[in-house]
Amino acid sequence: MSSTILPARGLSLVEAAANEAEKNPFLVALGERVRALRARRGMTRKAAAVAAEVSERHLANLEYGVGNASILVLLQVAQALQCSLAELLGDVTASSAEWLLIRELLEHRDEVTLRRVREAIGSMLGTGGGNASAAQRSARVALVGLRGAGKSTLGRLLAEDLDFPFVELSREIEKFAGCSISEIQGLYGQNAYRRYERRALEEAVQIYPEAVIATPGGLVSDAATLNLLLAHCTTVWLQATPADHMKRVIAQGDMRPMADSKEAMDDLKGILAGRAAFYSKAEFTLDTSSQPLAPTFEALRRIVREALQLPA
Structure with a gap:
């Protein structure tokens, strides 16, 4: 080998x-x-x-x-009992007859069908999450994507153009916690950080009927927070190449990626691959690597103004 x-x-x-x-x-x-x-x-x-x-x-x-190997024993027991590992382990999606029937209906469905089901459930429960019509779209515009995609730079320009408040959710999280994000994660851990993140988003939704919100790159890691964002915001995924992500993060003064550039780039590519399916739930997508800042902003401005039915 x-x-x-x-x-x-x-x-x-x-x-x-x-x-x-x-x-x-x-x-x-x-x-x-x-x-x-x-x-x-x-x-x-x-x-x-x-x-x-x-x-x-x-x-x-x-x-x-x-x-x-112990988990293989559990797998063998589940197979012998003709049930899933989730049912054996007591996962919530196997906790009742209705859950099990729903699981069976959704099993092996393609992504398009699953998305339609999710949107239908959101509509039925009143939580949104589907592609709204132009007349129903929220005037809260949320930009999602990995750090270095341009959320802060483009978000500020867009907020100024629309005359909307600009909300950088990372700063709101720090206000809630009373300390920096690195301190939250270091002192209290990822789970505490995700709770602050959701609270900050909930408050932004309550306070601002109109806003441009730059979200932290990892927000999509929490399904409940992502559902909340999709339900209450018009969402745009700002995409960039891994090289541009790295270059922009370093330009922001974060030199940590330079400690081991190959390993850092491999990690970055892994994060992008792991989150892409979740970023793609945004209604709109914009490539921020294909053009300079000015035409990229004009493309974002056009997307958002058309989505909200605002004059060009």
Whole structure:
């Protein structure tokens, strides 16, 4: 096996080769889901291990499908009982007959069908989340995307053009917590940060009938917060190339990506891949890498004014 594709840090070549031969497909898939979830939340393996109170090596083994044989016993029991692992483990989506029937109806449906179902449920429950007609669209415009996509720069320009308040949700989170975002995450952890994030969005929705909101890049990691955003805002996903994301973050004064540029770029690409499906729930998409700032802003201005039926 080439050393360039070694799995977890800390494994020897012999151990890696032996584990590669013994990998179970279920454990491999489980590890891939763990990696994807970690990337979506923008967490390093070390940070995730600390939050989970497990060793970094143990988490690495999990991510690469090594060990963790006990879960295979649960899988065998679930198969013997002809139920899903979710039902066996007591997941909420298997907690009642109605949940189970709904799960069965949705299983193996394609993404288009699932989106239509989600939008229909949002309409039925009065929580929104679907593509509203132009007359029904919210005048709260939320910009989503990874850090460095241009949310703050373009958001301020758009707010000035529309004569709307500009709300940078990261600053509102810090006001709620009374400390910086890095301090929130360092002192209280990711879960506390996500709670502050949702509270900040809830307050922005209550206070501002019209606004341009620049959202934190990881907001889409929390399904409840994303549903809230889709229900109460007109959303635009600002896309950029990984290279532009990196360049803009460094230009903002954050030199951390330079510590290990290759690893930082790989992490960034992983985060983008993990979040893309969630960013894509926005009603509109704009590529901020394809043109300079002025024409990019004009394209955003045109998208939003047409969406809100405002004069050009």
